[in-house]
Amino acid sequence: MSLSQGGAGVEGRAHGGRGEARGPVQGGSRGGGLVREIGAVLAKDLLLEWRGRARLLATVLFGVVALALFSFAAGADPAVLDRGAPGFLVLALLLSSTLALGESFRVEQEDSAMEGLLLLPIDPHALFYGKALGNTLFLSLLGPVLAVAAVVFYAVDAGAMALVKLVLLWVLAAAGLSAPGTLYAAMTSRARSQDVLLPLVHYPLVIPVLLASVKAIDLILNGDPMGQLGSWTALLAGFALAYWSLGGVLFPLAVEE
Amino acid sequence: MPVARPRLSTVSGLLGVVLLLAGSYLGLFVAPPERHMGDVVRIVYVHVPSAWISMLCYTFAFGFAIASLWTRRPRWDHLTTAAVEVGIVLNVLLLVQGMLFARPTWGIWWTWADVRLVFSFLMFLLFAGVLALRAFVDDPARRGTWTAIATITAFVDVPLVYYCVRWWRSLHQMQSTPETMDAAMKLPMRINAFAVLFLAGWFIARRAELERRRQEIDEVAEPAAIPRAGSIAGTGVEA
Numbered sequence: 001m002s003l004s005q006g007g008a009g010v011e012g013r014a015h016g017g018r019g020e021a022r023g024p025v026q027g028g029s030r031g032g033g034l035v036r037e038i039g040a041v042l043a044k045d046l047l048l049e050w051r052g053r054a055r056l057l058a059t060v061l062f063g064v065v066a067l068a069l070f071s072f073a074a075g076a077d078p079a080v081l082d083r084g085a086p087g088f089l090v091l092a093l094l095l096s097s098t099l100a101l102g103e104s105f106r107v108e109q110e111d112s113a114m115e116g117l118l119l120l121p122i123d124p125h126a127l128f129y130g131k132a133l134g135n136t137l138f139l140s141l142l143g144p145v146l147a148v149a150a151v152v153f154y155a156v157d158a159g160a161m162a163l164v165k166l167v168l169l170w171v172l173a174a175a176g177l178s179a180p181g182t183l184y185a186a187m188t189s190r191a192r193s194q195d196v197l198l199p200l201v202h203y204p205l206v207i208p209v210l211l212a213s214v215k216a217i218d219l220i221l222n223g224d225p226m227g228q229l230g231s232w233t234a235l236l237a238g239f240a241l242a243y244w245s246l247g248g249v250l251f252p253l254a255v256e257e
Numbered sequence: 258m259p260v261a262r263p264r265l266s267t268v269s270g271l272l273g274v275v276l277l278l279a280g281s282y283l284g285l286f287v288a289p290p291e292r293h294m295g296d297v298v299r300i301v302y303v304h305v306p307s308a309w310i311s312m313l314c315y316t317f318a319f320g321f322a323i324a325s326l327w328t329r330r331p332r333w334d335h336l337t338t339a340a341v342e343v344g345i346v347l348n349v350l351l352l353v354q355g356m357l358f359a360r361p362t363w364g365i366w367w368t369w370a371d372v373r374l375v376f377s378f379l380m381f382l383l384f385a386g387v388l389a390l391r392a393f394v395d396d397p398a399r400r401g402t403w404t405a406i407a408t409i410t411a412f413v414d415v416p417l418v419y420y421c422v423r424w425w426r427s428l429h430q431m432q433s434t435p436e437t438m439d440a441a442m443k444l445p446m447r448i449n450a451f452a453v454l455f456l457a458g459w460f461i462a463r464r465a466e467l468e469r470r471r472q473e474i475d476e477v478a479e480p481a482a483i484p485r486a487g488s489i490a491g492t493g494v495e496a
Contacts, residue, residue, distance in 0.1 A: 180410060187403050191393040200389050201407060204382035205414050208421040215425065231424065239417055246413055250406045253326060 037122040041130025042137075048107060049138070055103045056138070060145050063096040067149045078155055085154040086217035090210055092146050093139060093173065098199050100138050101181040104131060105189035114190075118255060128251035132182040132244065139174035143167060158221055165220045165229075169213065172236045176209040179243035187254050212236040270459030273452050280448035288441050297361050302442075304354040306450040307347045308377070310457050314344030315384060315412060317461070322408035325401055331472060332465070334401035337408055338391065339464035341384050343457050348381045376422045383411045383418070397472055 049055055070088040074080050108114040117127060147166065150156045158166065181202050188197040216232040284302035291298035318340035325333035355374050356366045369375055387407040394400040 183406070183410065187390065187406070188393075190399075191390070191403075192395075193393055197390060197393055201386035204379060204386050205410065207379055208414070208417045211421045211425050235417070235421060235424075242413055242417070243410070246410060250409065253402055254406050256402070 034123055034126055037126030038130045038133065040122075041117075041126055042133050045104065045131065045134035046137075049134075055100065056141070058103075059096045059100045059138070060142060062099055063092045063142050063146050064149050066092040066095050067146060067153055071153050081154040082156065085150055085156050086214045086221060088154070089146055089150050089217060090173065090213045093142060093170075093213075094177065094203070094206070094210060096142055097135075097139055097174075097177045097181055098202065101135055101178070101185040101202070102189065102194065102198050104135055104138075104182070105185045106194075109189055114255070115257070118257065124252035124255065125248050127255070128182060128186075128248055129244075131186075132178050132247060135178040135182055136171070136175045139178060140171045143170040143174075156221060162220050166217065169216050169220065169233065169236070172233065172240060173209055173213040176213075176236055176240040176243070177206055179240060179247045180205050183243075183247045183251055183254060186251060208235060208239050212239070266459050266462035269455045269462070273455030273457075273459060276448050276452035276455065280445045280452050283448065284445035288445055289439070294362055297358065300354055300358050302445045302449050303453075304351065304358060305446055306453040307351040307354060308373075309450055310453040311344050311347035311351055311377075311380070312415075313454070314340050314347060314457055314461070315380070315415070318344060318384075318408050319412040322405035322412075325405040326409075329398075329401075331397070331401060332469070334404060335465040335468040335472075336461065337404055338388075338468055339461040341387050341404075341408060342464055343460045345381060345384055345388070346460075347453070347457065348377060348384070351377050352381065372423050376419055379418050379422065380415070383414060384408075387411055397475065 067088055070084070070091065071081060074084050074088075105114070108117060118124070143166075147156075147163075147170075151158075181198075184202050184205075185198055188194045188201065191197055212232045212235045216229055216236065219229045219232070280302060284299050288299070288302070290296050318337050321333050321337040321340055324330075325337050352374070355371075355377065359368065359371070359374070360366055367374065387404060390407050391400055391404045394403055
């Protein structure tokens with residue numbers, strides 16, 4: 001699928017020079033211009049997704065399949081499943097993220113759409129933040145589905161307050177996975193054997209997200225007598241902050257021709 | 258232009274070998290056995306220097322990667338790759354030595370409860386990913402840029418992984434440093450630390466030189482000059 005299929009705001013601008021910029025992202029990269037450009041890239045990705053919906057369905061289904069497989073691997077003992085539920089949930093998110101991140105740049109390889117995006121008179125940072133936001137939103141949407149599956153499969157018992165905390169934590173974990181994942185997916189999508197390469201470089205990097213999320217979800221579901229939830233959440237936020245900043249700096253270098 | 262002066266790197270290598278022999282002799286025959294663990298503890302005379310210099314190599318790689326992105330000169334890319342590779346070799350040695358030490362002292366080859374064992378393993382995976390990414394890119398300029406980006410992103414992760422693993426598994430003995438050791442044990446460890454440092458410097462210089470030559474060969478033997486099956490020889494035109 002090419003940019004012209006996605007349209008939404010940036011359509012048609014690839015043929016115009018910087019001075020001919022028109023439409024909703026007009027204004028260059030200064031001030032609110034960057035925000036509008038990020039919005040346009042995000043809108044394009046969401047529209048592409050909405051028109052196809054294949055990525056969303058495949059990713060959600062993959063997450064549910066992973067949760068089911070963990071159940072078979074761990075055995076039928078409810079105590080074991082309950083104890084492992086935080087880990088299984090985050091692993092399902094991590095595995096699904098590989099599909100989602102890889103697909104977010106695979107669509108840009110068709111019809112050389114990525115080259116079209118790079119030719120647009122927009123700030124390359126907007127491309128990174130738009131893509132990373134799209135991926136974060138996408139992975140966040142997995143949360144409710146996988147949570148319901150976990151309640152069914154693992155008999156997870158969570159109150160209303162715990163669910164609110166879980167949602168916030170899930171979004172933070174999705175943001176932590178998306179920033180380095182978007183940067184790496186931009187590179188691996190243009191390398192040989194991209195399907196092998198993305199998890200190989202992405203998984204070791206996001207070990208802190210995995211560990212912090214599993215610990216935090218465990219503390220939310222099973223109680224936090226030592227008050228450790230704040231530390232793990234701070235670590236997760238620190239990771240996300242570090243890679244959202246670093247990704248913004250390095251992404252233009254990663255996609256340059 | 259050569260990446261490093263062969264004479265200087267050779268001196269560094271020779272100095273490293275001499276110091277390693279001296280440090281190992283002192284560690285094996287002069288230093289006393291440890292009160293509780295006996296002779297097993299002598300492995301720390303190579304184990305701790307491996308850990309220090311491995312992390313130092315990764316730090317060098319981080320610096321070289323920034324220089325590579327800043328200047329876009331291939332020599333910094335060669336040095337980045339060399340430093341990551343030497344760091345990984347020391348990292349693997351560190352893991353093997355750690356397991357050799359764990360077996361007689363703790364009765365197991367591996368434990369997820371040991372912060373530094375897990376941390377070292379994750380460092381290996383993190384930087385091995387950099388080399389994996391590099392191996393799948395053909396264009397030299399793109400390979401250099403991506404190697405630098407992957408090295409920087411991996412290095413930024415080092416403190417996060419360390420604190421994460423430490424909080425996850427807070428069970429471990431105090432870290433061994435020259436300050437926590439007997440004077441007779443300090444000397445071989447310090448000598449070996451310098452030995453491994455000089456050897457690492459030598460390896461990095463030689464490996465960077467090798468990478469430079471490899472790239473030169475790749476540039477001479479351009480893919481366009483090699484006829485593909487089904488094309489008219491040398492023209493790149495499909496038959």
